[in-house]
Amino acid sequence: MITKNQVKYINSLKSNKFRKKHNEFIVEGVKLVDEILNSSFEITSLFVTKNRIEENENNLPENIEITEINDKELKNISGLTTPNEVFAIVKIPKNSINTDTIFNDLVLVLDKIRDPGNLGTIIRTADWFGIKNIICSSDTVDLYNPKVVQATMGSIARVNVHYTDLKKFLKDTPENIPVYGTFLEGENFYTCKLPKNAIIVIGNESNGISEEIAGLINHKIFIPPFSSKQTAESLNASIATALVCSEFRRIR
């Protein structure tokens, strides 16, 4: 049974303001909560339907207090169209950038990604392509927004996502690390030689890479459309990210 105060608290965590205040976020659904349980994240409360508790009697996590809830209660706190048996409150971890090691591999840099679905999908895609670090501008959508968490499909447990002043971050990057960015003009990314370690900058959904960041990019690349006839004006930001990551990784 869930209390009125718990429902109120959980609903407050749907807003960035209260996530920052309480330093916690919410995770929903069997698969995602499983990924969180198997990660270094710390779950502070776990709500599970009676049905699922009965079916998994010998397989419930230890050292975490489990509150049994019914379908109606779950529906009350869930942000999903089809609520899915488990619901967790999770501590937001302290996160820092280790600039000694991150430049030994690809690093994704996101310049003002605003759509939660895009950020989540980018994290999931980075995970697929073995990219461990994503650096976001301070005005990128919040990682702990429930829609972002959901779209990561669990990859939030494996990819480090940091928020910082991008301009400062890029200025402090060692000179020998090439900084790539996707533009609507630039070198054809299918034919240019791509290095093993680099920074890849992805721009905002509507406006692309901002001017002050563009000035810090030394390799402008371009995903060419198939035809010179009229096509889509641009690609979705998460699609562009995937195509570029794939191209950087295929040569290994």
Next chain:
Amino acid sequence: MITKNQVKYINSLKSNKFRKKHNEFIVEGVKLVDEILNSSFEITSLFVTKNRIEENENNLPENIEITEINDKELKNISGLTTPNEVFAIVKIPKNSINTDTIFNDLVLVLDKIRDPGNLGTIIRTADWFGIKNIICSSDTVDLYNPKVVQATMGSIARVNVHYTDLKKFLKDTPENIPVYGTFLEGENFYTCKLPKNAIIVIGNESNGISEEIAGLINHKIFIPPFSSKQTAESLNASIATALVCSEFRRIR
């Protein structure tokens, strides 16, 4: 000024049932409505803010009745977080598959794509890669769902999307047309030789390609993750589509 009945009618078009009944759908925002105006779609009503009418006095479409609306009225009918000046009611066109010509190029086949954002993004991506025809299973999310239309970013005006019985469609496909599908096992798509024309089947977000369709696929391909260590279990459906389309097109 918009009437109460118009508001009621427009809101009804947000559901599939009433779109089918009235054979019309809605399109929002300056860019998207512009794409529709420059296409073969037929706009039956156009609602434009006073501000925009004044700014574009010499550049308004002819032969279409324009209703001036204020911001509050636009907000009332809009499905966008930030309503964007124009709103159109558009006729759903009659659509048929020309099996004489479609197999001369790549054809995308969608087996039960359920997320509106994914379908819209797939259409936008297909447009970028010059793919003109998409065949959807009858249970794929409706093309005229406002979220799909929005996510196409205008590519709905250039890509033909048909709904049909996929099993029958694939059985009737000429034998010399190879049918590719993405699976979690199969041939590494980076290294296999891909033809110029083919059918590419993309599966449902949670369950992949259904069993009865899988049996009709003669080339199983696989997008390999970068590492054999634990990564994301799968890619988002629109991301997988983009990676495969890019790989088919890069060899030209």
